[in-house]
Amino acid sequence: MIVLLICMVIFRVLSLKQQGIEAIEFGKKDPKDYFIPPFAVFYLYLIxxxxFDLPTIIHQNLFENQTMAWIGVLFCLMSLSLFLWALISFKKSFRVGLAENSSQGLITQGAFAVSRNPIYVSFAAMLIGQFLIFPSWILLIYIFAGILTFHRQVLKEENFLAIQYGDEFEQYCGKVNRYL
Incomplete structure (x- = not known):
């Protein structure tokens, strides 16, 4: 499922590039963003x-429960659905990183009418789902570290949007919750 999520991002970035839109802004405004990829690659390897039963840190399942694993699968499916909905809702405004992009205005429709940050909600749901499928202590740590990292990024992005859109963003915040 995480591979599907990555493929969706790559497809979206490439389709925007064909339209002359540079969607990769990652690390341009905050070089600390470059600390994230090594942890993401390690996480992908752990999953x-x-x-596929590859060598990894000692398998230490915190519990074994088929019902929980299937709930994890549902979390992952919901995560992919929300992520896809958010990508579609973004239209041409999708960026990886912070970028001034006022040509389409503030996106408040679709998934963004339900959550101001549906992509981060979908990432968190994916982490939880994968933990329920593969319940190891390292994936549990990744849930907490990931959610803290997502929250840090959300605060940066919301501050950026408040500066870029002013009152329009403030009114939007009054109508739609940060997460759910």
């Missing part, structure tokens, strides 16, 4: 290692 693949668990799925």
């Amino acid at each position: 693949l290692a668990n799925a």
Whole structure:
């Protein structure tokens, strides 16, 4: 499922590039963003290692429960659905990183009418779902670290949007919750 999520981002970035839109702004405004990819690659390896029985940190399942694993699958499916809805809702405004992009205005429709940050909600749901499928202590740590990292990014993005859109963004915040 995480591979599907990555493929969706790559497809979206490439389709925007064909339209002359540079969607990768990652690290341009905050070089600390470059600390994230090594942890993301390690996480991806942990998921693949668990799925395909590859060498990894000692398998230490915190619990074994088929029902919980299926609930995890549902979380992952919901996460992918929300992520796809958010990508579609973004239209041409999708960016990886912070970028001034006022040509389409503030996106408040679709998934953004339900959550100001549906992509981060979908990422958190994916982490929770994968933990329920592969319940190891390291993935539990990733849930907490990931959610803290997402929250840090959300605060940066919302501050950026408040500066870029002013009262319009403030009114939007009054109508739609930050997460759910």
